[in-house]
Amino acid sequence: MWLSLTRRAALVCVAHLVFSGQLSATEVAQDTAANTGTNHRVYIEDMQFSPAKLQVRFGDTITWINNDFIPHTATAVDKSWNSKNLAKGEEFSLIVSDNTVLDYYCFYHPNMIAKIEILN
Amino acid sequence: MKSCMKNRIVSVLMLTTLAVASCAAVATTPSELNDLEIAHTAYVADNIDIQYAHLALALSTNPDIHEFARTMIRDHEAVNEQALALLEKLGAEAQDNFLSQKLIADSKSIIDNLTQLRGAEFDKAYADNELGYHKAVNELVADAFIPNIENPEVKALFEQGLKIFKQHEEHAAMMVKKLNE
Numbered sequence: 001m002w003l004s005l006t007r008r009a010a011l012v013c014v015a016h017l018v019f020s021g022q023l024s025a026t027e028v029a030q031d032t033a034a035n036t037g038t039n040h041r042v043y044i045e046d047m048q049f050s051p052a053k054l055q056v057r058f059g060d061t062i063t064w065i066n067n068d069f070i071p072h073t074a075t076a077v078d079k080s081w082n083s084k085n086l087a088k089g090e091e092f093s094l095i096v097s098d099n100t101v102l103d104y105y106c107f108y109h110p111n112m113i114a115k116i117e118i119l120n
Numbered sequence: 121m122k123s124c125m126k127n128r129i130v131s132v133l134m135l136t137t138l139a140v141a142s143c144a145a146v147a148t149t150p151s152e153l154n155d156l157e158i159a160h161t162a163y164v165a166d167n168i169d170i171q172y173a174h175l176a177l178a179l180s181t182n183p184d185i186h187e188f189a190r191t192m193i194r195d196h197e198a199v200n201e202q203a204l205a206l207l208e209k210l211g212a213e214a215q216d217n218f219l220s221q222k223l224i225a226d227s228k229s230i231i232d233n234l235t236q237l238r239g240a241e242f243d244k245a246y247a248d249n250e251l252g253y254h255k256a257v258n259e260l261v262a263d264a265f266i267p268n269i270e271n272p273e274v275k276a277l278f279e280q281g282l283k284i285f286k287q288h289e290e291h292a293a294m295m296v297k298k299l300n301e
Contacts, residue, residue: 046280046283047283047284047286047287068280068284069198069199069202069280070194070195070198070199070284071194071198107187108187108191108194108195109191109287109291110291110294111287111290111291111294112287
């Protein structure tokens with residue numbers, strides 16, 4: 001339980017720092033590398049998340065990068081995590097924990113849906 | 121004398137050529153529009169949808185309608201920004217045409233009708249109009265514009281735009297379905 005709360009807190013904290021620009025995606029990647037997690041990239045382009053289904057392990061980092069010229073978000077279906085507005089070229093990262101909600105979508109374009117799958 | 125006659129013939133030929141070109145340039149169907157006329161029509165179509173969205177933000181209290189309207193403003197402004205940047209890069213100016221004028225005339229009567237409505241009646245009419253408008257514009261872009269655009273950069277922008285507008289059409293269909301439940 002304590003570990004679970006810590007992971008959730010870390011996820012929220014890292015996501016916030018990356019979004020607010022206080023921590024770069026590179027710093028997150030280096031931090032995660034120290035924790036032996038793998039870094040994954042999801043590109044938002046042509047009105048799709050690519051890949052739309054991403055397989056990860058707990059502790060891995062996912063970075064979303066918006067390549068479209070219109071803004072998008074990557075938002076959990078229950079809004080427990082949210083990139084908020086991503087303009088072209090902007091990124092958002094989060095570390096996957098056992099509390100991470102796996103189905104997500106673009107809040108602006110609700111037909112853009114995707115999911116994270118946890119590998120055993 | 122001979123030279124004077126030759127100059128007159130050249131002048132007449134030039135005027136005839138310009139007249140023919142001018143007649144050929146007046147498009148009467150969407151597929152006859154040139155790239156600059158197509159760009160103008162798309163810019164006008166984007167601005168009309170932005171106007172509808174501002175109306176929805178002013179008249180509706182439904183949060184789903186507000187979110188959709190904000191997305192329309194955000195996306196259509198971004199598309200228009202790209203279009204203007206491309207025209208500037210190409211050193212060209214969009215050209216007014218019959219279809220731009222028809223879209224503006226049609227939008228005036230639609231806005232007149234929408235402004236008479238309130239509450240659920242407005243929401244339904246706005247959502248229905250968004251679905252119909254995006255469907256019609258998407259067909260126009262796919263069937264009449266993209267196949268006839270000559271400049272590859274303009275064509276690429278329209279192909280990107282179509283992907284965005286197809287999402288809008290699906291989003292509008294979702295909204296219509298939800299309002300009818």
